[in-house]
Amino acid sequence: MMTFADPTPRSAYELPLSAPDARSSAAVTPDAAALWREALLIGNVLWFLRLRWAVIAALAAFGLAGLAFPGVFHALRLRPQVGWPFLAAALLLLANLGFLGHARLIVRNPLRWGATWNLWIQIVVDLLVLTMVVHFLGSLETPTAFLYLAHVVLACIFFSRRRSLVVVAIASGLYAVCVGMERLQIIQTPGIYLDPLLRQALTSHPAFPWLTLLSALGVYFVVWFLASHLSELVRGQEWKLAEANRRLTLAQQEKARHMLRTTHELKAPFAAIAANAQLLLKGHCGVLPEQAREVVSRIAARCRRLAVEIQEMLQLANLQSAEEQPTPTRLDLAETVRWAITRVGATAQERRVGVEQSLEPASVVAIEDHVKMLLTNVIANAVVYSTEGGSIRVQCGETPSDGPVIVVEDEGIGIPSDKLPRIFDDYYRTEEAVRHNKDSTGLGLAIVRRVAVSHGIRVRVESAPGCGTRVTMRFPAAGRGESA
């Protein structure tokens, strides 16, 4: 292929074939996956620590029972155990404090000698202490060998199949060493049963100790096989769910960003058109003929309406998004109502609609922006659907029986009863409303519905055509002790 010699140094960039969105939102980076697993393991570490406090308490109680109630043990033909339970409890107590300290470190700084190490050391220490328990209670004549199964199952939950198999091997080795050393009489203990003949009869059988040992080891491996297989399946599902959730969250964030950008891109041209239409209307470009003036006025009005509609679409979309919502705070509804009345003041003045207010303090815990949207929409509706020269009444207060209540009442066009159930639907406008106010978007009450549902605000609308509408909003009372 022929190339041209070009002495000019140029910067180069080649478009990557994978779409940027796919790279940023769908792909899982190794770090993200590791952090996700670490977070799960940290949860397991903390749960395991809590469980061990119960075991420590049980061991101490067992030792105390041996000291306090030896008669009960004797009645059951058992030997009271007094020394080693305290030793085992003390060892576990010290170990648990160490694990807890480490867990607090890894919560703050994940992935550095992380949760996997913590769990490994916990399991190994447990198995060592458990071997002591098995030995003192009686490794062959009691079912204590099956206590190892708890750790086998836990290892299957915490770790991969290969790693959990290592735990099974450690447990098997420790139990085999315990039995072997007892058989070789390197270590000896009388066991928990008082009757020496029982142990003698069992252990003097040539095959019994080895059959017991092999049976226990066989059970460990069978349990490991089943538990690790099931655990892998569950872990796989859990990972898929977490991954789906992560993708959904990212998609939601991307949608919100896109919505914001789209709003700007749509509203900005209207702002320019509206500004230039005003230049014409105000005579900055010479005097317009009356007919042209009317046309330009319609263009300007339409621009304003579209800008409002776009803003309401954005608000509605944001209300639907559960992510990144502002934090609820304690509000005085009277203040918020005053703010909303100011907001619709210009429209009320333009339409010569009077606003009567009776506002008493009423405390609620809510998302301020959302409540402002709800009230602005309800009060603006009352103003807009009033007849010219009419008036609206806004009351706010709190009673012990009803809690915080706001009532907005107008004497306007009203709503026919058969249409009341639909007024909160997206983009729904009654014919009467459209005839009265062409600028309605049909989104105001949809916003009210979303805010009411998310805050548990009971909204009641009473209306009659030609007589007006009353909207009663009952807010959940602000609970005592909730944060401001």
Add this chain to the structure above:
Amino acid sequence: MSYLLIIDDDEDFATAVATVLRVAGHDVRIELDLSAAVRSMTERRPDLVLLDVMFPEDSTGGFELARKIRQSHDAVKDVPILMLTAVNTRFPLGFSAKDIDEDWLPVTDFLEKPVDLDVLAERVDAILANRRRTRAQAPPAAS
């Protein structure tokens, strides 16, 4: 006559605003991008900045510039800023005049686009008058 700087990437909108403000007797300059605006402010300190929020290279460029102005150590630090935005949105929802604080939106006031040009001219006059009052009340700097 006050010197006003309009920083907005929408030339049609900025020109319309500038026309009205010039008729009101102000000296107005338009800058369509942020880097040119920074240069312009260094060359001549404006009495008021009319600032858009979203710019083609940076969707929150207006906020950033407002913060940069407030954090600077030169003469522009105290310049009043009137923010003009098509997105009345404190992510994810709307902001109000109450939200104008140093951390979130360090501006003197804001107006939502599309703006009524009469309201804009009134708001500009109010900010400038307030500025003059504040300066008159301020004690003279020690020499």
